[in-house]
Each structure stands twice: as structure tokens, then as C-alpha cells.
Amino acid sequence: MMKISFRSLLQHKLRASLSIFGIICGVMAFLTMISIGEGAREKIIHQIEQLGIKNIYVRAVALTEDQKLRADEHLSKGLSVYDADRIRSGCRYIRDVGYLKELKQSLRDSGISPQIVAISSNYAQLLNISIAQGRFIRDSDIRYKSLICVAGDEVAKSLGAKGKLGSHIRIEDQLFKIVGILSRSDKEIKQSSVMSARNHNQMIFIPAGTQQPEAQTAQKKNEAELTEIVAQTINTDVVVKAGSIIARILDVSHKNIDDYQIVIPQELLRQAEKTQSTFNITLGAIAGISLLVGGVGIMNIMLATVTERTKEIGVRRAIGATQQDIVVQFLTESVMLTVIGGIAGIGIGAAAVRIVSAFAGWDTAVTLFAIAVPLLMSVLVGIFFGLYPAFRAAKMDPVAALRHE
Template sequence: MSVMENLKMALSSLKAHKLRSILTMLGIIIGVGAVIIVVAIGQGGEAMLKEQITGPGNTIEVFYQPSDEEIRSNPNVMLKAPFTQEDIRALEQIPEVKRVVASSTQFSKARLQEKTVDVSSVGITKDYIDLYELKVEKGRELSSSDFLGGRRVGLASNKLQEELFDGESPVGKVVLVANQPIEIIGVLEKPEGLFSFGSMEVYMPFQTWRMMYGSSDYTQLTLQADDPDHIQAAGKKAARILNELHNTEESYQVINMEEIAAGVGQITKIMTLIIGSIAGISLFVGGIGVMNIMLVSVTERTREIGIRMALGATRKQVLTQFLIESVTLTLIGGILGIGLGWGVATLVSFFAGWPSLVSWQVVVGGVLFSMIIGVIFGILPANKASMLDPIESLRYE
């Protein structure tokens, strides 16, 4: 008997007992669906975490951590801005560096009429807006003329709009930042993501910030490499140059955010594997259900098996028939489970706001695993059917 004939017989048997077949497949559907959902959500969460950690592409954060000796010799060393204009010019000469983005932050008071709040005053350059993609929700962006002329204008964070302006639009209003008038020309979009806490900030041209606070140095420094493969080399060169310029040993260091993201990715993969394995237990339970029903089916069809064997069917043919029936049952359940898992994962990712990554490897794995479950848990019933004695089977009532 050909495989197609066995397949037709298997489908006919499943159709003859629709409710029983559906209930049996339910364990497989839930098991495969659960694995698909867990893996898809895990991969989507990992992608979102990496994006939140790495931020803009190919970036390296440079930071200053003075040694104990430096702190002992100058207790106020941490109060100084760690980066100078000379540092910026030196780092821009590194071949692997595409651009150097510097900014300065000063904690100040922002006052509107009688209301005062604590605010971070951030002096930025045009490159800062391009690199960090500051998007304006209301008003306008900082223009080139604002940066060149050092105009007393600024962008307010969404949180500052809520706290200082009671949710009303601040565009066109003048606030006192560090007792200096700053006209708010725009409001930034509300940040999204796990690491977005919504702080109260005013972004202004660096020239404006320098005139307000009387400093030309920078407190934050970010390098952007020209190629992902050059990140490590650019970071090492930057740290070496800064330590040489400031006559320090290892006080200036770099953080490759992509390496941190890779480490976080490994953790999320392990968690996904653990949870996916727990979800896979339901597949095992579903397989036991398939074996149970196939054993019942063998018992019910004992007389049919006896007639087939009396007409010349071999034990191998009977074994193949019931194995194909078991595989068909689990395969249909697996395909339905993939559809269920795909749909639920898409819904969860839509409402959670992160990507749903249902990879083709997971789909193919789900189908193959369903077939393997069918073979493994179908062997015992199929073997039992093939071992029946034809004479005893014909006598079975």
C-alpha cells in the first residue's frame, strides 16, 4: 500500500471521529503554540532591549573615572568637566571615527512666574540632534542659525511641559533657566521604551549654554564609528589619546554599548530557552494523549486489522498505516498550533510595542517537532497493531 493510500485512510479515520481527533490535537496545538509564542516574544523582547541599550548605530560612550590617586591629590576633580575642545579636535582625527558628539549638562532651576522646578540644562550641537534623533512634537526644531548665533532658545522635554507648564503648550513662552531667559521654541516627543524615564530637560545650543555657565568644556562625549567592525579599534584609540592628553593612566575609558547589548541578548536567550522548555512540556503531554487515542483506535479496529492481515497485509504495512495516522494527527495539530502561536505573538507584540519575531526556523522546527512527536508516541500503538494475531483479531467483537 502506497503512502498516499495510507494518508487517505488516516484522514478518513480522523474524519470519522471528528470530536475525538480535535480533542487529541488540542494538546499538540497548545504545546506548539506556546513554544512559538514564547520564542517569538523572547526574540522580540531581545531585539527591543538591544535597540534601547545601543541607541544610535555604531556608538561608543566615553567616560571619565579618576583614580584614587587623582582624587586624593585633587578632591574636586569630579566637579570639573572631563572633556575639552582640544579633546574633541584630537578625537576627530581618528580615522575610524565618523563624528564626535559632545554635550554639556548642568543641573539648574527653571522658573515660570512663581513656579520653580529642578531641570537639566543640556548644551548640544547640531550633530547631537542628528545622532540621537530628537523629534519635536510641538513647535520647531533648533535651526542652524540658532546654533551659529547662540540664540537664547531651547527645546523642552515632555516631562518639563507637564510639570512646569501644567501640560499646556510652552511654545513661545520664556522661562528663566539659571536666572537666564530662554524662549521655548519646541517640545520633544514623549520618550518610549524600557529605559525612558522622562526627565525634565531643556536642550539649547552649546554656544548659548557656554555663555550662561561660562564654560567651554563638555561633560558627555559619544563617538560614532564609520563601520561596526571599527568600533573596538576606535574606542581603544580614543581612550589612549585622552589618557595621553590628560596625563592619566586609565581614567578615560570607553563603553561599547553593542557589547553590553550582546551580553543582555545572551541572558534573554537563556531565559527564552528555559521558558520555552517549560512550554514544551505541554507538547510531551499532548504526545501522551496521541498515544492514548491511537491505542484506543487499535483496540476499536482490531477486527479491521485482522481482515487486512488475512487478506495479505504484512506487519510492516500495518505498522506504517498507524504510524502515518499518528503523524498526520500531530502534523495537523502542529500546523494549527503554529497559526495560533503566530497570531497570539503578533497581538502581544502589538500591544506591548515591540517587534514580533516569528522566524522561519521556529516554524519549520514546530512542524518537524510535531511529526517527531507523532512518530515517537505512535510507535507503541502501531507496533501493537502489527503484532496482533490475524485469527484472534477476526474473532474479536
């Protein structure tokens, strides 16, 4: 039966290939959509996991000149250790608070320019940063202002021999001993959006308070003491509640000056999922429409086939085909058409996904789901749009069909 159907499709190769064009497009759109969507979703989830789903970030925001004047008036000094302490003591949902300061200092005598940050001792633990060799910064390092540092994986590698445990690096005018090297974090992260995590591979961590005071130029006078505060909640259920409490605490201490921004990864995740589903619905609708148009094309071609083969239908009926046999025959043909279209669409779609990820640099993931769904859709389209032509063929009067020339 399949063989016979296939053979009659081969009779009209050009016509058959043209008629499945719509199906190819629809399936391709579906596959591409799901793959790109899936890739984007995985990336977002990965980023948010790196930020920590239980964490709340308070990040310093650069102020405009106007805002700076107001900040001066209100004596708001930007994000500070004092804020971190207030968050710790003022919100019972918070388990721990850490902080980070991006320094504008540079590594001397090395030729590389890693990001140097001063951090609280719990920072690594809050962000699940793991250490490959040596140790991380401890409380005592901060208390005694030890001149030690922890290097990211890439930094240590670029430093070469100087990047080993125990060797010293020079930051501005001070020597820091390397006591730890981080293990490589698995994914390259482009630091662009608010929710992106830092790329620890390219950083050097020193204990907060050991950095040399930066030159107090007029411009830098208003620079905040901290770049980022990380507050970890006791569990994931209270993150949003804790976020609003933190907002209130900071409102008071910053006197309503918006020199900080609260970033809650959990909310970002929720937003991302929402954006994702909008994206999916849009692309799904486009793919659906192309499948619909493709299906109409199939129906059209099947109706033409049925008319063209009226005589054959009459002959088949005369030698014993039931109406059901005729329906099955033409349905097999239309489903075969759409499935061929579906497979072609999947092939082209998979190639398109590759090209997209190669050129646009998007993350994509061709999952089993992304293949199974459009394939199933193409079968359904074949059945749905093949039914009417098939029934029309079956309902023909055999005698009239035989007389048809």
C-alpha cells in the first residue's frame, strides 16, 4: 500500500515537491522556534542558577550629575558596608550578606588587565564559587588586612609562572600573595544585561579593606563604597518578600535617592519565562499559519489528484475496492506527502538552527521534543487536509468514475 502510494507520488515529482513546500516551511519554523527558544531558556536558567535562586543583589547605579547633586544634598553616600549590615540585621529572612567592590586598580608588571575586586569573605560561598587550588579569602584575612588574593582560572593561566600558588602579584603599589585559584566556571558569560553573572575566570579577588584608597578626585568623591551587595535568603519562598523589605531598608538609608538597583534572580527567571512564552506563542502562531497554508496546498493537490485519477478510482472500485479502501489509499498519499515535507523541514530546520547559532551566536538546543512535535503536526496536517479529498474520491459513483475520460 505504502509502496503504491509512493509510486503514484513519484508520477508527479515536481507537483508533489511544490505542494509540500508549505509543510516544509511550517515544520522548519516550528523546529527553529523550539530550538532557539529552548536554547535561550537553557541559557537564562543557567545564568540565573549562577546568580543563585535564593540570592538578592543590590547593585550600585551610576548617577547623573543632577542626581549626584541631590545625593550630596541628602547625604546619601551610595552603597556601603553599612547598608550590608542593616540588611543583615533588619530582615529576618536573610541568612547571610556579602559584598563586592569593583576596583579601578590594575595589575602591574603583567601585561594583562583582570578585573580586581575586593570582597567579603563569604562571597564565594554565597555564589557557589568553587576553588581549584589553595583556599578562598577568610574572615581573618579581612580582619588583619592580609595582603593575599585569589585568582580566577584564566588570570592564573595568563600569568604563567607568576600565577602559581604562593607567588606574588603587584596591584598598584602593593604585593599580594596568591593563596587560591578558582576552578573554571563552565560557561562563558557576556556581561551585558542586569541579570548576567560575573565572569569569575577573569577576576582577581582581594580581601575587602586591603585595597589602597583611590585618589580622592572630585569626580570620584561620590563613588559608592560598594559595587554590589549579595543577600542570601533562608529559602526560595521568601525571596520576593525579603526583596521588598530590603527595598524599604535602603529607601530609608539612601533617603529615596535611587543610587542602587535591586536585582532578584528569581523574579528575572519569572520574567524570562513570561517573555519566553510570548515568544513561543508568536512563533508558534507563525509556524501554525504556515502549516495551515501548507495543509491547504496539500488539500488542493489531493483534490487535483483525485479528479485526475477518477478513472483509476472507478477501476479500483470495479475490481473490489471498498469506499474505505479508497479513503485509506488517498489518505496514505496525503500523509506521505506531509511526512516527506516534515522530514525535509526538520532537516532544513536543523541546518538553519546550526547556521543561526553559528552566525548570530545564539544558544540553541535541538531537542527530541523539537523534532517530535513538528513531525506529529505534519502527520496530523496530512490526515486533516487529506480527509476531504479522500472522502470525495470514495463517495464517487463507480459507474460515473469509470466513464470519466
